[in-house]
Amino acid sequence: xxxxxxxxxPPPPQAKRMRALxxxxxxxxxxxxxxxxxxxxxxxxxxxxxxxxxxxEIAVEEAVRLKEKKVVEEIVAVSIGPKQSADxxxxxxxxxxxxxxxxxxxxxxxxxxxxxxxxAVVDKESPDVVFVGKQAIDDDANQTGQxxxxxxxxxxxxxxxxxxIADKKATVEREVDGGIETVSMxxxxxxxxxxxLNDPRYATLPNIMKAKx
Amino acid sequence: MLREMCRSFADTxxxxxxxxxxxxxxxxxxxVKAMGPMGLMGVSQPTEYGGSGMDVMSYAxxxxxxxxxxxxxxxxxxxxxxxxxxxxxxxGTPEQNEEWLTPFxxxxxxxxxxxxxxxxxSDAGAQTTVATVDGDHYVLNxxxxxxxxxxxxxxxxxxxxxxxxxxxxxISAFLVAKGTPGFSTGKxxxxxxIRASGTCSLIFENCRIPKSSLLGKEGEGFKIAMKxxxxxxxxxGAQALGIAQASLDAAAGYAHERKAFGAPIAxxxxxxxxxxxxxxxxxxxRLLVWRAAQLKDAGEPYSKEAAMxxxxxxxxxxxxxxxxxxIFGGYGYVTDYPVERYYRDxxxxxxxxxxxxxxxxxxxxxxxxxxx
Numbered sequence: 001x002x003x004x005x006x007x008x009x010p011p012p013p014q015a016k017r018m019r020a021l022x023x024x025x026x027x028x029x030x031x032x033x034x035x036x037x038x039x040x041x042x043x044x045x046x047x048x049x050x051x052x053x054x055x056x057e058i059a060v061e062e063a064v065r066l067k068e069k070k071v072v073e074e075i076v077a078v079s080i081g082p083k084q085s086a087d088x089x090x091x092x093x094x095x096x097x098x099x100x101x102x103x104x105x106x107x108x109x110x111x112x113x114x115x116x117x118x119x120a121v122v123d124k125e126s127p128d129v130v131f132v133g134k135q136a137i138d139d140d141a142n143q144t145g146q147x148x149x150x151x152x153x154x155x156x157x158x159x160x161x162x163x164x165i166a167d168k169k170a171t172v173e174r175e176v177d178g179g180i181e182t183v184s185m186x187x188x189x190x191x192x193x194x195x196x197l198n199d200p201r202y203a204t205l206p207n208i209m210k211a212k213x
Numbered sequence: 214m215l216r217e218m219c220r221s222f223a224d225t226x227x228x229x230x231x232x233x234x235x236x237x238x239x240x241x242x243x244x245v246k247a248m249g250p251m252g253l254m255g256v257s258q259p260t261e262y263g264g265s266g267m268d269v270m271s272y273a274x275x276x277x278x279x280x281x282x283x284x285x286x287x288x289x290x291x292x293x294x295x296x297x298x299x300x301x302x303x304x305g306t307p308e309q310n311e312e313w314l315t316p317f318x319x320x321x322x323x324x325x326x327x328x329x330x331x332x333x334x335s336d337a338g339a340q341t342t343v344a345t346v347d348g349d350h351y352v353l354n355x356x357x358x359x360x361x362x363x364x365x366x367x368x369x370x371x372x373x374x375x376x377x378x379x380x381x382x383x384i385s386a387f388l389v390a391k392g393t394p395g396f397s398t399g400k401x402x403x404x405x406x407i408r409a410s411g412t413c414s415l416i417f418e419n420c421r422i423p424k425s426s427l428l429g430k431e432g433e434g435f436k437i438a439m440k441x442x443x444x445x446x447x448x449x450g451a452q453a454l455g456i457a458q459a460s461l462d463a464a465a466g467y468a469h470e471r472k473a474f475g476a477p478i479a480x481x482x483x484x485x486x487x488x489x490x491x492x493x494x495x496x497x498x499r500l501l502v503w504r505a506a507q508l509k510d511a512g513e514p515y516s517k518e519a520a521m522x523x524x525x526x527x528x529x530x531x532x533x534x535x536x537x538x539x540i541f542g543g544y545g546y547v548t549d550y551p552v553e554r555y556y557r558d559x560x561x562x563x564x565x566x567x568x569x570x571x572x573x574x575x576x577x578x579x580x581x582x583x584x585x
Contacts, residue, residue, distance in 0.1 A: 051217075090214060203218050205252030205265035205275075211214065 017073030018165075018187075020063040021127035022097065023118055024056040026081045026088040027138040043138075052088045055133025057095075059193040061200040062163060063131050064096035071165050072129070074098050078121050080114055082106045093211035094203035101125075111139075115147035122152060127188065129170065134159055134192040145192035155185035158192040215267070219275045222251070223282025228551075231283035234409035235554050238401075240365055241286050241409050249320015253279070253290055258298050262310045263319035269444070269506040273451040277502075280455025281462075284558035285409025287455055291448035292361040292410075293317065296566075297324025300370050300386065300441045304429040313368055313388050322367035326445075327357035327415050328438050334359075335571050338381040338435060342417065344373035349424050351375075351387060353395070353417035359565070364401045364411035367391050370441075371415070372434050384434035388426045395420030406557030443516045444509065445566045446523035450502040453526035453562040454495065460530070460537035460555045461491045467541055484540060491533045498526035517579035524572040527562035534559040 028034065029049040037044050052060075066072040077092035079085040080103040089100035103117055122130060135142035149156035157163070157172030161180065164171040165187070174181045175194050203211070226244050234241050248254055256272040258264020272294065280287030301314040316322040333339045342355025353373055360369070369389045376383030389396055399414030429437050465488055468479035478484045501522035508515035534556040538545035545552045563569045 087214070091217075094214060094218075202222050202247075202251055203214065204250060205215065205256060205267055205271075206260065208214050208218065209265065209267060 018066075018071060018128035019074045019076065019125065020066065020072045020129050020131060021076050021078060021118075021122060021125055022056070022060050022063045022092065022131045023114075023144070024060060024077055024079045024088055024092050025053045025133070025136045025138075026050050026079065026085045027053045027136055030054055030137055050084065050088075052091050053133050053136045053138075055135060055137075055193050055195070057133075057200040058195070058197050059131035059133050059191075060092050060095050060097060061198045062160075062191075062193060063129075064201070065198065066129075066165060067096060076101060076125055076127065078103070078118065080105055080109060080117050090211045091203060094207040095201060096207065111141045111143035112147055114144050115151055118144070118148050119151045122148075128168075129165065129187055130154075130190045132190065132192050134194050142192075145190050149190040152188075152190070155189045156192070157183060157185060157189060159194045160191050161194045161196045163191060163197065215271050216274050216278055218251075219253070219278035220281070222247075223278050227279065227282030227286055231285070231409065232548065232551060232554060234283065234285060235406075235557075236408075236548065238403070238408050240411050241283065241289070242365075244283075244286055245289055245323070246320070248279075248286075248290065251320075254293050254320035254323075255298055255314075255318025256294055258294075258302055258314065258318035262302070263315035263317070263321075264298070264302075269447060269509045270503060273447055273502050273506045276448050276451035277455040277458065277499075280452040281459045282455075283409055284452060284456050284555075285407040287452040288361055288407055288410045288449075289323075291445070291452055292326060293320075293324050295445040295448040296326030296361075296441060297368070297370055299444050300326075300428060300437050301388075303440060304386070304433070304437055309388065309425070309428065317368060323362050323365050325360050325362040325366040325369045325415075326441065327360050327363075327369050327371040329357060329359050331356055331358045331414075335568055337438060338384070340372060340374045340384050342371070342373040343377075344375050344385060344387060346375075347421070350421045351424065351426065353387065353389070353420040353422065355417050356399075357415040357417075359402070359412055360415050361410055361412055361565075363398055363413035363415055369415060370428060371417070372438055373417075375431050375434075379432060381435040382432045384438070385431045386428040386434040386437045387422060388428055389417075389420065389422055393420055393422060405560060406554070407561055442566055443519050446519040446572075447502060447505050447509065447515075449562055449566045450498065450505070450519070450522035450526040453523070453530035453559065454498050454502060456555050456559045456562070457491070457495045457498065457526065457530040457533040460533040460552060460559075461488065461495060463550070463552050463555070464488060464491065464533075464537040464540040467544075471542075478540070487536045487540060491529075491536055494525075494529040494532060498522065498529045501525050517576055520567070520572040520575040520579075523562075523567065524569050524576070527559075527569065530555075530559035530562050 029051040035044045063075045075097040076099045077097040078101040132145040159174045161175045162173035252265035255264030260266040317324045344351045371387045375385040397416045402412045505518040505522045537552040
């Protein structure tokens with residue numbers, strides 16, 4: 001009896017809340033004086049301070065602000081790197097991300113490889129928006145976001161300095177050589193964060209505690 | 214992560230402004246306001262009362278990093294955490310904690326601790342401020358001196374004599390809110406250092422407070438004060454550590470750049486020895502502070518270790534700041550560089566929250582007790 005009623009009067013469909021995927025990279029801290037290794041094989045990273053790429057911080061911050069505005073319901077952070085990348089992910093959690101995915105890899109990574117790995121994560125997580133920093137300060141490649149969008153066949157809003165998301169659409173102001181360009185795209189989309197998009201917050205102590213767990 | 218966050222905050226928000234706050238004698242209101250939501254004003258306070266629920270070790274690390282940026286901001290934070298919030302956490306009833314701890318641990322309000330008087334410092338038992346019973350109120354009369362956060366505080370833990378005949382055991386602790394009739398503040402002191410931190414007298418003239426403002430039991434005041442100061446010593450030890458570290462950072466950086474006799478002065482053994490001595494004293498102080506924090510976290514007795522930490526770190530801070538000025542030479546004597554501020558900031562750490570002499574008494578008392 002009661003179950004028949006349930007089928008006759010199904011609950012109203014809930015507005016689907018969005019999921020954001022934010023990719024973050026562990027890089028040499030911006031304040032470190034870079035030195036080349038003695039054998040010239042690369043840059044000295046042993047014992048050097050590492051941090052989250054500044055543009056990735058801006059990307060995380062934008063996702064967190066969307067969550068505070070209730071546009072995004074869940075933020076998943078992802079990082080590809082050695083075991084210490086877990087610390088970078090913890091910082092993302094402490095800033096407000098809900099879950100973190102760590103793809104363990106030692107050694108150099110090229111943007112195309114990263115983009116392919118991120119596509120696999122996107123296929124699994126089905127985010128509505130992917131945030132990445134516009135470029136990493138170690139290689140300054142400025143390729144991963146664009147390549148990911150290409151592999152996914154998604155629209156891309158790169159060098160984003162202002163973002164509005166409403167009605168499954170993203171309006172992106174982009175800082176380009178000629179000035180500011182405004183583009184509009186449907187979701188899902190890839191957004192790459194530029195410097196003036198926002199000022200990242202400091203992690204709060206309670207969030208740091210939660211992130212440690 | 215905690216150290217990173219505090220260091221980043223100190224480097225970006227505190228260090229660039231510390232010189233200006235020092236010279237203009239301004240309270241860093243915006244920075245302190247930002248520190249509340251970050252959880253820095255109640256690091257070890259329970260989360261159910263607005264705090265961050267972290268351990269004492271985390272607190273010590275946080276204070277050191279903040280003080281490295283601005284020692285004034287460090288003591289504002291330390292006084293709120295250790296001197297105001299801790300006694301409430303340890304001795305407050307749940308109702309008192311709801312009203313007097315939660316808004317202060319969350320940084321919404323600022324607290325202070327009022328024990329010292331114009332003629333009572335190290336001899337803390339000789340309280341002249343009195344609290345007399347009048348119906349269901351206490352009436353406070355007296356003056357408190359050198360109160361950190363005094364000019365800005367929304368609430369104060371105030372110590373007063375309730376029974377002169379019982380001497381130390383006749384002192385009680387009270388909670389007094391800003392704006393209570395009969396409670397006023399004196400003019401802010403013009404100090405040598407930590408000038409970003411406001412310090413003033415608290416004046417009580419027939420100040421009536423409800424009986425519910427009594428913290429702990431009547432006669433427990435001295436015990437509350439001493440227990441609170443034990444923890445406060447870890448905070449001040451960490452603050453002194455921050456000043457010492459800032460001095461070393463500045464001096465070592467300068468030594469690489471300044472040239473004399475054809476090479477950077479870092480090549481001169483006289484400078485190298487100074488830096489080595491500074492660094493060693495800092496490491497030793499840090500380990501003492503961490504040891505005291507570790508013992509407190511484990512729930513073990515830590516008075517002796519806390520006194521050692523505060524004593525050693527404060528003397529290390531004065532030493533390091535002094536040597537830093539020496540390494541900077543003439544440039545260390547002008548306000549263009551921060552080392553003269555470190556020198557002035559360091560000096561108070563040997564005096565407040567128990568002078569170095571009192572610390573030695575505490576340590577000696579503990580040692581002699583062990584050998585009885």
